[in-house]
Amino acid sequence: MTSFAAPLRARSTPWPRPESSPGFGDPRFTITSRRVLRNGVPVLPVSGELHHLRVPRADWSRRLRLMRAGGITAVSTYVFWLWHQPVPGPADFDGQLDVASFVAEAEAADLDVVIRIGPWCHGETRNGGFPDWVQQAPVQHRTNDPAYLRLVDDWFSQLGAHLSGVLARENRVIAIQLENELYDQPDHIAMLQRIATDHGLVASVYTSTAWGSAALPKGLVVPLYGGYADGFWVDSDSGWDASFREHFFHSHVWDDPGIGADLRTSEKSGTDGRFAPELYPPATCELGGGMTVAYHRRPTVSGRDIAAVAHAKIGNGSAWQGYYMFVGGANPPGTQWQESHATGYPNDLPRFDYDFHAPIGAAGDLREAFGLLREQHTFLRDFGGMLTGMPSALPETMPKGLDDRSTLRWALRSDGRRGVVFMTWHQPLVPLADVESVQFDLQLCETTVRFPDRPVTVRSGTTARWPVNLDFGGIGVDWATASLIALTDGRVPLLVLGEEEGILGQVRFAGGVDVTEQVVGAERPWQGARLLRARSESGALDVLIIPFTLRGSLTVTPTGRVILAVGAVVEDGAVLTVEESDGTRPAEFCADSGEWVGRGHSERSTRRTAVVVTAHDPAAEPPATYGQFKRRASAPSSADVRRYGARWELDLRRAIDGDVLTISWMGDVAQLAVDGIPVADQFWNGSVWRIPVDRLAAGSGSRVELRVLPGHPESRVGIGYDGRSASLPVTAELDEAVLVSTARWRIDPASERS
Structure with missing residues (x-):
């Protein structure tokens, strides 16, 4: 774990030269030396x-x-x-x-x-x-x-x-x-x-x-x-x-x-x-x-x-x-x-x-x-429109090189008056330690902003966007220790922030602002959000702070509807469809009551149907190499897969429209064939293989076969970031084959009113 004795400093940097305008493009889509304009x-x-x-x-x-x-x-x-x-x-x-x-x-x-x-x-x-x-x-x-x-x-x-x-x-x-x-x-x-x-x-x-x-x-x-x-x-x-x-x-x-x-x-x-x-x-x-x-x-x-x-x-x-x-x-x-x-x-x-x-x-x-x-x-x-007016400034203390895992990686985008602090503290393979005592000292054109009041610990895996000196609906936000996500229009503007893991989301409002707070969602699964209602003589703002555990389920639609749902929320006018859901009923935030309200009805439930599998030929011992080109191992041919691979027959007669054949397997190369003709393949790297059944074009009388080729211990195959983080399995295994269709929800205000 790393800690910093002094605040992390950065100075806002003005644009180095005037903006070139007009730049490239036409009135509907223009690119200048700084930004992109859509219809101006x-x-x-x-x-x-x-x-x-x-x-x-x-x-x-x-x-x-x-x-x-x-x-x-x-x-x-x-x-x-x-x-x-x-x-x-x-x-x-x-x-x-x-x-x-x-x-x-x-x-x-x-x-x-x-x-x-x-x-x-x-x-x-x-x-x-x-x-x-x-x-x-x-x-x-x-x-x-x-x-x-x-x-x-x-x-x-x-x-x-x-x-x-x-x-x-x-x-x-x-x-x-x-x-x-x-x-x-x-x-x-x-x-x-x-x-x-x-x-x-x-x-x-x-x-x-x-x-x-x-x-x-x-x-x-x-x-x-x-x-x-x-x-x-x-x-x-x-x-x-x-x-x-x-x-x-x-x-x-x-x-x-x-x-x-x-x-x-x-x-x-x-x-x-x-x-x-x-x-x-x-x-x-x-x-x-x-x-x-x-x-x-x-x-x-x-x-x-x-x-x-x-x-x-x-x-x-x-x-x-x-x-x-x-x-x-x-x-x-x-x-x-x-x-x-x-x-x-x-x-x-x-x-x-x-x-x-x-x-x-x-x-x-x-x-x-x-x-x-x-x-x-x-x-x-x-x-994004605001951000296009903010050049990027790097901090005074930068990492010493690609092996530096102690210096916090961050940047400031600012126009000299306001800005956003970006922290990106994640990388694979070589984990980053948590960073203690993080506090920022930002030199803007006319002021210095030091925040938060007390240093915080930034955990490994954090990606954060913290606002500085922004104004929303006449309410000034000096800073916040939660990421900017969305700003919706309404009778009272709603600012949506997301907490970082292990950091309490704080919001420091400008002077003269009265704030009340309430907890949103007392019951599972949508538990732990907070609503701040900020009011002053010059304006009003509601701030919804989403806990870290719920950020992956949050959607704020283009029309400003705030939805908690597992899956993709597709908006078509007033109707919302939640695709690829886990079956959890969606909830929508009601600004007036400050609560989550369950929404929608299920159009399709999650379905898992085991595929009947018949084992036929076992795998044969494969060669150490199938050749090479420019020092890189060559892949086996279809003939090699047939010669050395284990073979199973899959019965897909229970499949329905929209099913996805999901195969968990281990080996080197897998290949699916319909009536003897290869139609799909995968090289093993630990991932589950998912194939839409309709892509296989298998009729009711078709023979669907899976062949899995085992690896060889001397294969020159690299798996993972370092090429050594996983070994190529030397066996050919079929762990599971199932037909899966995921849940879908429909949120239609017309049907809910009726």
């Missing part, structure tokens, strides 16, 4: 990746609405060339490939759209998304070679024609990304923009990825950055790489030299690894919403890890939060679409699985990260 109003957008090609079209609407319920404001999606034009000739935009219909579904879900058109995308796809015939063409790929540009021109022409009905009218497509992870071809990116524009592929702004010190054409594209807690693209025995660890610290460096480094062929760059503040604000498009696995390295990223990285970026000055992925998916059966050694990549990826351990999994299930990020996004929705 400062906002802090939150984008999240969903690949429409990896999610069944029938599920697009639900997934998009779950994203919106998680606080996402824009959906981002790749358009993979190889899916649409596998052979020369007319491109296919039917069914699952209908990009325009996906944009329409996003608009219906009240989401903006970012289209990443490549033409080289990566996204863990074969050839980076090039069709095989393009990959094999005698051209200089990803350059201004006229022969290559002719291929791109034809593709962009067909994509532009397909999207013409969307882009030619008022629409929600705010950005188009050109190329991906291209480091030394700024003239080529400028040419791609020209070709895209010629074919009607026009949005408010164009963007490009900027990590790896990429050289980009200034003034044409907005550079976007990334940050992952861990990644599959490093060697199996390389440990927890510094390029991952640094994202758990507060800093003003936005470049990440590690993302895509395994595919980088050039060390040329055009920047010093920082964003260009004279032109652009710091913005991201690939904060790790999770992580997929390669055969040789299989990271395990927790929800707290994901939330800590995202939280640190907000404190560091983020003007746009973007996640990759926010919704997981799967490659459909048929052609092998994934990145692999066979196509010259250093990583073997699962043939089907792209769940990514995302906040919304491939089966539509919610993970811990969903609730943690939802709270951050609610804060950005209600306070």
